[in-house]
Amino acid sequence: MVEEIRVERRDNVAHVVLNRPSVRNAVTLAMWRELADIFLGFASDRDVRGVILRGSAKDFSVGADISEFERIREDHHQAAAYEVAVDACSGAIASLGKPVIAAITGYCLGGGCHLALACDFRFADRNATIGIPAAKLSIVYGVNSVQRLLALTGLSNAKRILYSADRFEAEQAIRMGLIDELHDNAVASAEKFVQRLSANAPLSIAGAKFMLNGLIMGNGAMDLVIAQRLVDEASDSKDFREGREAFVQKRAPRFLGE
Structure with missing residues (x-):
């Protein structure tokens, strides 16, 4: 049986591959x-x-599998349960205290865009096409994804994306804020970038990610007690001492996330 999601390990980087x-x-x-x-x-x-x-292959993802909607999303009760699963997925991606990059090739539409928005960065091939066709299906995008879209693109572009249901070529998508970087090989560029980030202190990245995500999601989204705990844990960490010592000794730090 073919795995619909593959997880591949390359040194300290995990590749999560949508495989249909x-x-x-x-x-x-x-x-x-x-x-x-x-x-x-x-x-x-x-x-x-x-x-x-x-x-896998040529595309990131064309989005949710609409062929199963008649069976699993027939009314607002089923739709609500479906959105719970979708939000739990994007929440798990967004809340992971480690860098996550969407490496976008080909089509990145609807639910595929939803996944990409939850990532920290979006690197795309020059042939990428991105869009959210919810308005062509009479679907209202979930609150959390709309908030992430708004934070990335601004109000006017977010309205254009959601109202029009258009597909945007890579060059236009980067101008709108949907994409961070364009590359000839998005996967290779994303891996190189993640490897560079992985040399930095994990506690610093986790703390920054928690705060930035909380701040963009609006008032009350960020737990200030947890934020302060993350600050304190980093201040008391072995990695903080290692960072200070490496700076003084003019060498690369060896961070362990503790």
Whole structure:
């Protein structure tokens, strides 16, 4: 049986690969749930210092597998349960205290864009096409994803993306804020970037990510007690002492995340 999601380890970087190339990596309800479990598992895996989310073959993902909607999303009760699973997935990605990069090739539409928005960075091939066709399906995008979209693109672009349901070529998408960087090989560039970030202090990255994500999600989204705890833990950490000593000794620090 073909794995619909593959996890590949390359040194300290985990590649999470959407693996349904015959349907351009459309995401099923079961996959949303499995992705959430995978990213939650990375939180306690000290060997993983960064994650790359990508698709197999030519595309990142054309989004949710609409072919199963008649069975699993027939009314607002089922739709609410479906959105719970989707939000749990994007929440697990966004809350992981490690860098996560979406390496986008080909189509990144709807639910695929939802996944990419939850990542810290979006690196794309020059042939990438991005869009959110919810308005063509009479679907209202979930609050958390709209908030992430708004934070990245600004109000006018977010409205254009959601109202029009258009597909945007890579050059336009980067101007709108949907993409951070364009590359000839997004996967290779993402891996190189994650490797560079992995040399930095894990506690610093986790603390910064928690605060920045909390701040962009609006008032009350960030737990200030947890934020202060993260500050204090980093201040008392062995890595903080290692960083100071490495700076004085003019050498590269060896961070362990403790």
